[in-house]
Amino acid sequence: MNVTIGNAPDNWGVWFPSDPKQIPWQRYLDETVEAGYQWTELGPYGYLPTDMPKLQAELQKRGLKVSGTFAMAPMEDPEAWPELERQVLGAGEALSFLGAKHLLLIDGTYTSEKTGEPVGPVSLDENAWRRLIDTAHRVADIARFRFGLHVVFHPHAETHVEYEAQIEQFLKETDPERISLCLDTGHHAYRGGDPVEFMRRHHRRIRYLHLKSIDSSVRSTVISQKIPFAKAVAMDMFCELSKGVVDFRAFAEVLRQADYEGFAVVEQDMYPAPFDKPLPIGKRNRAFLHELGIG
16 A cells, blocks of 8 residues: 545635635645645645746745646536636646646536535436536546546536446446546545445546545435535535544555555545634644554
8 A cells, every 4th residue: 555645725625716715825835734744736726826837836845746636617518618628728737837647527516616506407318428428538638648647537426426326337438548536535425325345346446535524413414404515514514534424444444455556635625614724623634544554
């Protein structure tokens, strides 16, 4: 097992390129180091500086390196392609400049990330699903041939690839040579899946991890009251790694058995978050992983 632990702006309450409820990017980078991380994702494009020499200098003076970043838009919607392509090209140029190798691809949510209101269909017909698969391959080819990146697809709550059956179908219908998987343990558990067993079954396809857990009592309330994802996050649906439903001791054993080699980025969604909230949690999460022998 050779796990490289990283941090993500999401773990510090950052969801958008710019928002007054989000911690300033300089403080995010400083606190990432203080919490014990040497790797970071870039977060939403525009949160960290988009002037690459400037960003590179800011990272280097803190001893930080970049593991990857994401592009996110409704993959099944042809009208969303220009926006997704803009994100992919911007992320590709940034990652290539910084020497990172992973582009996370995420379908757009069918509820608003700000309000939780519906913004798209909950389920897709056969034609829309096929467009989603085709778009994933299209992004993978751009990322690979233009920037030398590997695409890892990230199933995400309130998108069209969120439940285990949908993820299994996605894996079956996509080319493993072109697209790997980012297993997000928190999103997987949020939608009733078992991330430990899923990792055991699919570790050969999983190249990247997002580590988070969920509060079972909050999840019960969210499910019973049909609370949308954005509001669930604000209710602290996602909790510290040591306090949630995901069995990380068992997960660590699966990583050892599979001889997993790759990134594991701690990503406890908490938007919006008071600025003094993330750092102590980030330190405890990092210490917990060290205790388990992960990274």
